[in-house]
């Protein structure tokens with residue numbers, strides 16, 4: 261099998277960079293800043309390598325041409341070790357890989373963010389606002405202690421923030437998708453919906469997008485190893501597309517053809533796990 265050819269050989273090799281700055285966002289989430297630009301667009305991801313530990317995919321939380329940020333949740337072995345890093349420690353980065361969100365100038369966009377999805381959605385909101393778009397961001401979490409990027413989103417011009425928590429501890433009580441439905445029922449109109457977060461949230465956005473006939477772009481996560489189309493680990497049924505090159509951001513029309521969407525994903529050895 262050949263590589264996708266989408267990326268230059270240089271992008272396929274990691275380069276180590278010192279962590280320039282660390283922000284602890286919540287008890288389990290941190291943001292690392294690196295003094296490097298990889299020219300990433302909102303929605304793309306990088307492979308993050310901790311020498312001697314592992315390499316995992318992470319969405320780019322920001323790439324402004326001078327600095328690159330990642331925001332991550334300590335979920336397991338690699339990310340827990342990453343969470344113990346200090347400023348100055350070296351981390352390998354390669355990429356950027358994958359598709360990115362696309363919009364037209366002056367569009368009205370609704371962005372739905374769950375969990376660490378708030379980080380790439382902040383990147384989208386910032387860039388889309390520069391193109392004259394009006395952006396409503398619906399950030400959702402189980403409770404207020406898990407909400408991310410609220411201050412950063414509030415600081416953006418042309419961006420309105422809507423907060424939703426399952427337990428009602430802040431903002432709308434319920435999911436961020438339910439908060440969006442309330443806005444739509446109240447007369448709000450959008451050219452596109454963008455979503456990044458847990459797959460159950462993506463399923464709800466996909467269904468809403470189809471019912472209300474509003475085009476949407478969703479960021480799908482599958483187990484990734486190479487990141488550039490070589491290993492086939494991120495292939496989805498039944499299309500056989502590789503989500504590291506044809507995704508992670510896919511249009512809902514394509515997403516609805518992925519029969520495993522919302523049902524199962526595969527691990528590093530291809531074994532199915534139900535959501």
Ligand SMILES: Cc1cc2nc3c(=O)[nH]c(=O)nc-3n(C[C@H](O)[C@H](O)[C@H](O)COP(=O)(O)OP(=O)(O)OC[C@H]3O[C@@H](n4cnc5c(N)ncnc54)[C@H](O)[C@@H]3O)c2cc1C
Pocket residue numbers: 305314315316317318319320331332333334335336337338339340376379480481482483484485508527
């Ligand atoms: C395109 C993409 C973007 C992502 N962006 C972010 C992000 O911005 N912030 C963030 O915190 N997390 C992000 N993730 C998830 C992140 O890759 C996993 O949390 C991380 O790999 C966990 O590794 P671990 O060793 O700490 O945990 P493990 O205990 O090994 O795994 C915990 C969970 O992460 C999944 N996982 C493990 N390795 C991989 C892998 N190589 N590829 C995909 N999933 C894996 C496992 O299936 C499991 O569900 C993203 C994943 C993808 C595919």
Ligand code: FES
Pocket residue numbers: 483484485486487488489490491492493494495502503504505
């Ligand atoms: S083909 Fe290797 S991660 Fe997608």
